[in-house]
Amino acid sequence: xxxxxxxxxxxxxxxxxxxxxxxxxxxxxxxxxxxxxxxxxxxxxxxxxxxxxxxxxxxxxxxxxxxxxxxxxxxxxxxxxxxxxxxxxxxxxxxxxxxxxxxxxxxxxxxxxxxxxxxxxxxxxxxxxxxxxxxxxxxxxxxxxxxxxxxxxxxxxxxxxxxxxxxxxxxxxxxxxxxxxxxxxxxxxxxxxxxxxxxxxxxxxxxxxxxxxxxxxxxxxxxxxxxxxxxxxxxxxxxxxxxxxxxxxxxxxxxxxxxxxxxxxxxxxxxxxxxxxxxxxxxxxxxxxxxxxxxxxxxxxxxxxxxxxxxxxxxxxxxxxxxxxxxxxxxxxxxxxxxxxxxxxxxxxxxxxxxxxxxxxxxxxxxxxxxxxxxxxxxxxxxxxxxxxxxxxxxxxxxxxxxxxxxxxxxxxxxxxxxxxxxxxxxxxxxxxxxxxxxxxxxxxxxxxxxxxxxxxxxxxxxxxxxxxxxxxxxxxxxxxxxxxxxxxxxxxxxxxxxxxxxxxxxxxxxxxxxxxxxxxxxxxxxxxxxxxxxxxxxxx
Amino acid sequence: xxxxxxxxxxxxxxxxxxxxxxxxxxxxxxxxxxxxxxxxxxxxxxxxxxxxxxxxxxxxxxxxxxxxxxxxxxxxxxxxxxxxxxxxxxxxxxxxxxxxxxxxxxxxxxxxxxxxxxxxxxxxxxxxxxxxxxxxxxxxxxxxxxxxxxxxxxxxxxxxxxxxxxxxxxxxxxxxxxxxxxxxxxxxxxxxxxxxxxxxxxxxxxxxxxxxxxxxxxxxxxxxxxxxxxxxxxxxxxxxxxxxxxxxxxxxxxxxxxxxxxxxxxxxxxxxxxxxxxxxxxxxxxxxxxxxxxxxxxxxxxxxxxxxxxxxxxxxxxxxxxxxxxxxxxxxxxxxxxxxxxxxxxxxxxxxxxxxxxxxxxxxxxxxxxxxxxxxxxxxxxxxxxxxx
Numbered sequence: 001x002x003x004x005x006x007x008x009x010x011x012x013x014x015x016x017x018x019x020x021x022x023x024x025x026x027x028x029x030x031x032x033x034x035x036x037x038x039x040x041x042x043x044x045x046x047x048x049x050x051x052x053x054x055x056x057x058x059x060x061x062x063x064x065x066x067x068x069x070x071x072x073x074x075x076x077x078x079x080x081x082x083x084x085x086x087x088x089x090x091x092x093x094x095x096x097x098x099x100x101x102x103x104x105x106x107x108x109x110x111x112x113x114x115x116x117x118x119x120x121x122x123x124x125x126x127x128x129x130x131x132x133x134x135x136x137x138x139x140x141x142x143x144x145x146x147x148x149x150x151x152x153x154x155x156x157x158x159x160x161x162x163x164x165x166x167x168x169x170x171x172x173x174x175x176x177x178x179x180x181x182x183x184x185x186x187x188x189x190x191x192x193x194x195x196x197x198x199x200x201x202x203x204x205x206x207x208x209x210x211x212x213x214x215x216x217x218x219x220x221x222x223x224x225x226x227x228x229x230x231x232x233x234x235x236x237x238x239x240x241x242x243x244x245x246x247x248x249x250x251x252x253x254x255x256x257x258x259x260x261x262x263x264x265x266x267x268x269x270x271x272x273x274x275x276x277x278x279x280x281x282x283x284x285x286x287x288x289x290x291x292x293x294x295x296x297x298x299x300x301x302x303x304x305x306x307x308x309x310x311x312x313x314x315x316x317x318x319x320x321x322x323x324x325x326x327x328x329x330x331x332x333x334x335x336x337x338x339x340x341x342x343x344x345x346x347x348x349x350x351x352x353x354x355x356x357x358x359x360x361x362x363x364x365x366x367x368x369x370x371x372x373x374x375x376x377x378x379x380x381x382x383x384x385x386x387x388x389x390x391x392x393x394x395x396x397x398x399x400x401x402x403x404x405x406x407x408x409x410x411x412x413x414x415x416x417x418x419x420x421x422x423x424x425x426x427x428x429x430x431x432x433x434x435x436x437x438x439x440x441x442x443x444x445x446x447x448x449x450x451x452x453x454x455x456x457x458x459x460x461x462x463x464x465x466x467x468x469x470x471x472x473x474x475x476x477x478x479x480x481x482x483x484x485x486x487x488x489x490x491x492x493x494x495x496x497x498x499x500x501x502x503x504x505x506x507x508x509x510x511x512x513x514x515x516x517x518x519x520x521x522x523x524x525x526x527x528x529x530x531x532x533x534x535x536x537x538x539x540x541x
Numbered sequence: 542x543x544x545x546x547x548x549x550x551x552x553x554x555x556x557x558x559x560x561x562x563x564x565x566x567x568x569x570x571x572x573x574x575x576x577x578x579x580x581x582x583x584x585x586x587x588x589x590x591x592x593x594x595x596x597x598x599x600x601x602x603x604x605x606x607x608x609x610x611x612x613x614x615x616x617x618x619x620x621x622x623x624x625x626x627x628x629x630x631x632x633x634x635x636x637x638x639x640x641x642x643x644x645x646x647x648x649x650x651x652x653x654x655x656x657x658x659x660x661x662x663x664x665x666x667x668x669x670x671x672x673x674x675x676x677x678x679x680x681x682x683x684x685x686x687x688x689x690x691x692x693x694x695x696x697x698x699x700x701x702x703x704x705x706x707x708x709x710x711x712x713x714x715x716x717x718x719x720x721x722x723x724x725x726x727x728x729x730x731x732x733x734x735x736x737x738x739x740x741x742x743x744x745x746x747x748x749x750x751x752x753x754x755x756x757x758x759x760x761x762x763x764x765x766x767x768x769x770x771x772x773x774x775x776x777x778x779x780x781x782x783x784x785x786x787x788x789x790x791x792x793x794x795x796x797x798x799x800x801x802x803x804x805x806x807x808x809x810x811x812x813x814x815x816x817x818x819x820x821x822x823x824x825x826x827x828x829x830x831x832x833x834x835x836x837x838x839x840x841x842x843x844x845x846x847x848x849x850x851x852x853x854x855x856x857x858x859x860x861x862x863x864x865x866x867x868x869x870x871x872x873x874x875x876x877x878x879x880x881x882x883x884x885x886x887x888x889x890x891x892x893x894x895x896x897x898x899x900x901x902x903x904x905x906x907x908x909x910x911x912x913x914x915x916x917x918x919x920x921x922x923x924x925x926x927x928x929x930x
Contacts, residue, residue: 045884048704053753055637183756195700196668197746198648201641338674359641361753366744367701368710369593369884375706376882380889383880384873391869395542428816431888434877435820438870442827442862445869449862452543475834478779479827485775486768486826490819494764495757501816505823540542 004529007522014514015409018416039419041172042192043426043500046374048367049192052201053178053360054161056185059098060355061153062141063091066101069124069139073105076123082112095185099146103127103139110134153354154185161187161204163350168203170194186360197364199343205357207313208347210269210286211262212330214299215307215319219243219254226255237261241309243316244334256316258309263299268292272348274341275331282341285331286348293328301325312344377430384434388441396448398538402523403444406515410440413511418504425504428497432504436512439479443516447472452541462533465524473517480509545861552856552904553849553912559905563794566898570801580804583811583887584747586761588634588754592647593745595627595710596655602628608650613643622883626711627744637750644748657737664732665703665711665742672696672736679731687723695723710742761815765822769793772826780833783914788829791907795825795898802894808887817888821895824870828863828903835859836911847915852908867900 022039026032044051066089077084085107092098108116116137120129126145130138141149154177162175170191178186194200216238220226226240227233234240237260272286288296300308300322309319310332317332335341389407393400414433418425451468459467487502487509494502528535552559574580584591594600605628606619615633622629632643656663662675673696680687687695702721703712715732718724749757769789776785796818803810835855840847874896878889 055752196670198645199668339671358637359748360637360750362641362644362746362748364746366593366704366710366742368595368704368706368708368742369744371704372706372709372882373884376880377877377885380877380880380882380885381873384876387872387876388869391872395544395865397542427813427884427888431813431816431820434870434873434892435823437873438824438866439827441869442831442866445862445865446831449859449865453858471838475831478834479830482772482775482826482830483823485771486823489768489771490764492764493760493767495760495812497812498761498764498816498819501819 004522004525007518007525011409011519011522015412018412021416021419022412040415041422041424042370042374043424043429044190044192044363044370045365045427046370046377046425047192048195048365048370049190050194050197050200050365051361051363052189052191052204053362054187054189054204054357055095055360056154056157056187057356057358058095058150058153058185059092059101061149062098062101062146063089064354065141065149066090066103069127070103072123073103073120076119077116080115080119082108082116082119084108099141099143099150101141104132105137105139107135108137150185154187156354157357158187160351160353161189164203164347165189165191165200167346167350168200170200187357193367194364195367197362199339201359201362203343203347205359206347207353207356208266208344208350209313209352210264210266210332210348211311212264212296213241213256213258213262213309213311214303215309216257216259218256218258219319220257221254223255226257230257241311241314241316243319256309256319258311258316262311263308264288264292264296266348266352268296269348270328272345274335274338274345277331277333281333282335282338283331283333284335284341284344284348285329286345288328288330297325297327373427377427381430381434385437388437392441392444396540398527399448399451399524399540402520402527403441403448405523406444406520407437407440409519410436410508410511410515413515414504414508417507417511421507423503423507424500426497426500428501429504432501432508435505436508439483439509440512440516442479443472443476443512444520446475447516447520448539451537452539455537455539455541460534461537462528465521465528465537469517469521476513476517480513484509543861545864548857548860550857550860551853553853553909556905556909559901560909563798563902563906566798567794567801570798570804574801574804577804577807580800581807581809582758583809583814584631584749584754585812586754586758586810588640588749588751590632590640590644590647590748591746592630592644592651592743593622593627594630594651595625595742595744597711597713597740598626600626600628604654605630608654609647612646612650625709625883627883634751634754637752640748640750644746648743651741651743652739655741656739659737661735661737663739664699664715664736665739667700667736669693669696669700672700675735676728676731679735680728683727683731685725685727685731691723695721695728698722699724710744711740712738714738757812761812765796765815765819768819769822776830776833780837783911784833787907787910787914788826788833790910791829791902792822792825792899794902794906795821795895798898799891799894803887803891806890808890811887813885814887814891817891817895820892821899824896825899825902828867828900829907831862832856832859832903832908833911836908846919847911849912852912856904856908863900863903867896871896 022036023032024035026035070087070089074087084105087103087105090102092101117129126142127139128142130140132138158175165173165175172193173191175187175189178188191200218226223240238257239260241256241258243254243256268288270287270289272284275283275285277283304322304324307319307321310317310330312332317334332344335344389404392403396403414436447468450472451464454464454467455461484506487506490498490502600621602619602621606617609617609630613632618631620629620631630647635643662671673693676696677692680692698721699718702708702718704710712718715729715738718729718732769792773785773789776788799818799821832855835858836852839851839855843851845851871893874889874892877885878893881889
């Protein structure tokens with residue numbers, strides 16, 4: 001009898017703990033709903049939102065690295081008076097080629113060979129020099145260095161993307177490495193509840209590389225004009241940049257000849273925010289960091305009357321004339337709406353991406369589709385459950401009540417544990433729950449059929465119950481362990497969706513062993529308590 | 542109530558009929574499978590893009606197809622979801638950049654042909670932020686007192702109202718918004734000036750690039766095979782190797798037949814369907830293990846070699862359980878098929894088909910294999926012994 005009391009305590013405690021996990025201790029009906037919504041986390045497919053897989057175009061960063069190396073090498077070689085005929089880098093087009101990037105150096109005179117080699121060894125620790133012939137050389141990146149660069153680029157991209165998403169204020173969003181073979185440059189972004197995927201996609205994809213250049217000449221209407229004016233070649237230390245036309249009336253559309261290195265880059269920003277100019281047009285203003293302030297002040301002072309190009313992602317946004325010394329602020333004009341201006345401010349604050357990104361996958365479920373799925377799934381689940389319960393009650397009479405209690409308790413434990421684990425309920429997870437209801441019914445049916453058999457064989461009621469449970473127990477363990485084993489493999493090798501299925505199922509299976517073996521048996525014992533060991537049992541025979 | 546009391550059905554005696562039926566079903570499925578040039582995969586596996594669009598009235602399927610085909614190359618599918626006023630517009634696989642561009646083109650086509658060209662904000666496709674931005678100033682001008690938080694909450698509430706069934710994404714008149722928290726007649730007046738209601742709403746989008754598609758495909762197949770191997774190993778450990786093998790063959794049989802049915806009915810295999818296939822693998826395995834457990838128990842009790850009689854008895858003894866459980870789960874699956882809506886349809890279909898085939902295979906596929914193997918072994922043992930005499 002003592003034993004039974006403890007069983008009752010354990011069962012009630014389990015129920016309370018699980019219910020607490022689901023709704024906490026609510027003080028009103030409204031709180032029940034809010035707590036439930038907070039604790040039971042729905043996946044994207046049910047709640048609505050977007051899931052994006054992005055691939056960082058690491059080769060961009062490798063190209064940038066090679067260009068920096070070339071610039072540095074040219075400078076050093078000029079210092080040490082080592083001449084060369086040509087220096088160039090290959091252009092890797094795909095991710096796989098990124099690490100194979102090469103810099104070729106041609107025409108280093110024979111008498112400078114040793115000086116050249118010493119220079120390379122001293123200045124370029126992460127590159128390997130291979131001679132092609134007596135005067136030409138090839139530089140390749142050391143594999144370990146390439147790996148480091150790749151990892152660094154991906155993790156910097158992730159940080160940037162994360163701070164952009166945080167800037168949007170999207171709750172529950174997550175940015176993580178996608179993992180898996182061959183996908184170390186892939187990032188998985190999940191954005192539950194997102195209702196504007198197009199905007200977020202473009203925010204994430206913007207490189208947001210802000211640079212301020214000294215304008216040497218221009219604007220030119222065509223690229224050829226700029227080249228033609230300089231005899232067909234670009235003057236030393238300059239480059240050509242195209243400007244975008246923000247409005248049809250814009251005059252300074254065309255090409256600008258600017259200094260090769262920027263005065264200010266995005267890293268020099270301290271803050272950025274949307275603002276309106278005197279005509280109410282939206283623009284994005286920025287403030288420079290302490291360190292950049294002095295530099296910019298000096299530069300603007302020396303270049304009053306000259307133009308300054310404000311360049312975003314290699315496109316000249318505007319090229320205002322410097323009126324006077326500017327210390328620490330600037331603005332980017334030409335935003336169409338408030339939202340555009342604030343989005344640009346957001347990406348500038350979050351920093352630029354070290355490499356471009358490409359979307360490999362997008363899955364967007366509108367909130368209405370999610371709501372429909374939940375609504376329909378709920379109706380289907382309830383109808384199914386009610387029919388199952390009615391059939392069990394008809395077929396197993398009062399014992400069907402035990403099975404129903406065990407079934408409902410199983411559901412409570414499953415949802416409670418999901419809430420505690422902060423696991424996410426998805427559509428495949430619901431599939432797991434359906435399989436689970438099947439297995440819970442199965443365990444009970446197995447036990448009941450066994451008890452019936454024993455009763456038919458003439459055993460006393462209590463003995464029949466005991467034998468029934470004992471015999472069915474082995475089968476239940478076998479079916480459950482086999483399923484858990486298969487779930488383990490599904491979890492290890494499966495896609496996220498399949499994993500959701502596996503997790504839900506395993507939790508439910510453990511709960512089911514508890515409810516069908518322990519709880520259901522205790523219920524029988526409660527029923528028989530105080531009666532003779534051969535009292536009639538209502539089990540449908 | 543008892544329906545299957547002391548049944549004595551000679552299942553194994555009729556195994557030829559049932560194995561024949563299995564083979565015919567498998568063959569029919571495979572013929573359709575091969576005849577149609579493979580299974581019809583969803584875009585999660587093939588790569589491509591899908592846009593699910595809900596309309597306020599019956600969607601103009603042919604018009605959409607013509608419009609989209611004019612702008613996007615390859616085979617365009619426009620599939621109507623019955624009873625939902627919705628269509629799924631599918632474009633074939635291309636490389637990632639193209640797919641992303643086409644996703645935008647699709648939105649533009651819808652916007653251009655079914656949207657309102659007045660330049661007002663389309664409420665049926667707006668986000669909460671855009672809506673709040675659009676209404677902020679006009680509401681001030683109409684002297685509706687509202688702080689920023691109230692404005693944002695109201696925008697959210699209006700959209701959430703729009704997204705809840707029975708609206709499910711489409712509002713046909715602004716007056717419907719009456720009664721939403723924070724919405725006054727004045728607000729509705731401002732809404733009527735500032736916003737418009739197009740006859741469509743994009744409710745879902747999926748873009749899967751070739752890399753991810755190939756990966757998902759191989760992952761799904763691998764996960765299934767590994768989990769089957771895991772079950773085989775466990776059954777080998779708990780019973781004998783042949784039990785594990787028989788169970789896995791039975792499960793394989795179920796999956797093949799279910800896939801055949803998918804092919805016959807022209808249904809798409811998506812990731813959700815894979816989850817359903819895994820579910821039916823679980824069911825079928827469960828069923829088989831129950832019968833095997835009973836066989837093992839009977840063998841222990843009777844101290845006899847495995848034979849058709851023992852297997853038959855075991856199947857009969859567990860028949861009541863088998864029918865009960867299959868019947869009950871079948872009921873839930875049918876309920877899912879009827880009420881579960883379009884997203885769950887393929888999933889529920891796989892379950893309904895799978896439960897029938899899975900129950901059948903435990904009795905008529907897995908059990909006969911045991912007997913067959915045992916008899917085969919017996920003969921092999923006897924033959925060399927006889928030769929020795």
